[in-house]
Amino acid sequence: MKKILNINIIMALATVAVIGYIMSLFYPLYQFHTFNKQVRYDIELYNGDFNAIFTLADLNIYRDGDGGSIQGGKLTVLAGDNFTDQKNYTLEIRLDDRVAICDYTFTYSDGEHEYPIEMLEDATLLPSVGRVVATVYDESNQAVASEVLTMTPARLINGYNKTMRLEKVTLSPRYMRLGQLVTTLDLSGYDSIALEYRYLTSDDLDPADNNSYTVFEKIEGTPEQMLAGTDYGIYRFTNAQRDIPLRPLSVAVVMKSGDTGTVVKIDLD
Amino acid sequence: MDKNKFKNIPFSLLLNLAATFIVALVANLVAIAGYYRITPFAGLARLFFDNIYTAGYFVLLWLMNFVIFEAVNEIFEHVSKIRTIAIFNHKIPGVMLAGFVVTVAVLALDPPAVFKSNFIILAAWVMIYDWLEYKHIIQGGR
Numbered sequence: 001m002k003k004i005l006n007i008n009i010i011m012a013l014a015t016v017a018v019i020g021y022i023m024s025l026f027y028p029l030y031q032f033h034t035f036n037k038q039v040r041y042d043i044e045l046y047n048g049d050f051n052a053i054f055t056l057a058d059l060n061i062y063r064d065g066d067g068g069s070i071q072g073g074k075l076t077v078l079a080g081d082n083f084t085d086q087k088n089y090t091l092e093i094r095l096d097d098r099v100a101i102c103d104y105t106f107t108y109s110d111g112e113h114e115y116p117i118e119m120l121e122d123a124t125l126l127p128s129v130g131r132v133v134a135t136v137y138d139e140s141n142q143a144v145a146s147e148v149l150t151m152t153p154a155r156l157i158n159g160y161n162k163t164m165r166l167e168k169v170t171l172s173p174r175y176m177r178l179g180q181l182v183t184t185l186d187l188s189g190y191d192s193i194a195l196e197y198r199y200l201t202s203d204d205l206d207p208a209d210n211n212s213y214t215v216f217e218k219i220e221g222t223p224e225q226m227l228a229g230t231d232y233g234i235y236r237f238t239n240a241q242r243d244i245p246l247r248p249l250s251v252a253v254v255m256k257s258g259d260t261g262t263v264v265k266i267d268l269d
Numbered sequence: 270m271d272k273n274k275f276k277n278i279p280f281s282l283l284l285n286l287a288a289t290f291i292v293a294l295v296a297n298l299v300a301i302a303g304y305y306r307i308t309p310f311a312g313l314a315r316l317f318f319d320n321i322y323t324a325g326y327f328v329l330l331w332l333m334n335f336v337i338f339e340a341v342n343e344i345f346e347h348v349s350k351i352r353t354i355a356i357f358n359h360k361i362p363g364v365m366l367a368g369f370v371v372t373v374a375v376l377a378l379d380p381p382a383v384f385k386s387n388f389i390i391l392a393a394w395v396m397i398y399d400w401l402e403y404k405h406i407i408q409g410g411r
Binding site: 009 | 301347
């Protein structure tokens with residue numbers, strides 16, 4: 001009886017040792033995929049009204065942890081009646097008629113022009129905020145025109161394989177934030193790294209075959225540039241590319257050194 | 270082996286599986302929610318639906334907890350020398366002492382958050398289980 005029990009104990013301890021060994025082997029993988037993962041919550045503000053006096057496009061508010069900011073954006077004044085040439089106007093964007101998140105001054109010149117909104121401002125913003133109103137004021141603080149903006153939260157995209165991850169990728173009907181590559185591999189030996197963002201050309205084609213895809217954006221650089229920890233910006237879809245966000249997307253990571261290259265695939269979903 | 274004990278084995282195994290599942294779950298949620306400063310509920314999505322490696326490691330941790338639990342029970346049940354340990358003329362159950370030592374060791378060694386909370390909760394559960402058995406509230410398969 002005693003002998004059988006001792007064998008039980010030895011068996012149990014051996015199993016603990018084996019599982020412990022497997023866990024120590026897989027811990028770096030768990031650590032890489034569980035922690036240090038940055039997520040970006042993008043919300044696009046947009047007014048698509050054809051009767052609009054002005055339009056705002058490509059304006060993104062992003063949240064990252066506790067902070068956030070407004071990025072980019074283009075203001076286009078369409079109907080000029082309310083505006084006088086060479087006068088200063090102020091654009092104000094308000095959330096729920098309370099918090100101003102953007103306060104931007106521009107000088108109007110006649111005709112249809114685009115005014116790039118360059119300012120970045122800290123904004124703490126909940127994605128559930130209901131009403132966003134953009135108003136243009138003249139120099140005497142009179143409201144000239146006002147538009148209600150639609151908030152479109154961009155879809156968070158998850159893309160990873162065993163050793164690589166694309167983080168901070170978001171997809172909205174009008175743009176894709178390309179994110180940034182993080183990896184456990186040492187890529188410094190390669191001459192260049194290229195990321196090919198691509199979509200499955202047709203549903204009949206084999207998703208495993210690299211020839212089934214159409215590349216719509218390619219980003220290339222040295223390993224230092226690509227892994228510097230800054231994201232690769234935004235790709236805007238043209239009208240002809242409007243169905244790309246609905247198609248299966250993936251990224252081919254092409255690592256080249258000299259004449260030889262390695263291609264690794266990351267599926268985005 | 271008597272008949273009653275044999276009957277209780279499935280119950281004991283199910284209880285241990287459930288308990289060690291909760292231990293691994295709480296440990297992972299504490300680590301993830303603490304790291305990202307999110308609610309445990311949001312942590313659930315990160316744990317199970319974000320990627321296969323995180324979810325897979327959770328299962329591995331659960332399995333590890335289960336095996337450790339069974340091994341500890343086996344040892345303290347059948348190695349009579351350490352069933353009770355005398356310290357300053359007081360007889361202390363070995364399991365309690367071991368749980369205390371493990372907790373202190375984990376706090377001193379300061380491993381990654383997931384293991385830290387996992388082993389402290391596991392030690393607590395081992396001690397609670399032993400006490401429940403001692404009070405005959407539950408009967409294990411032994």
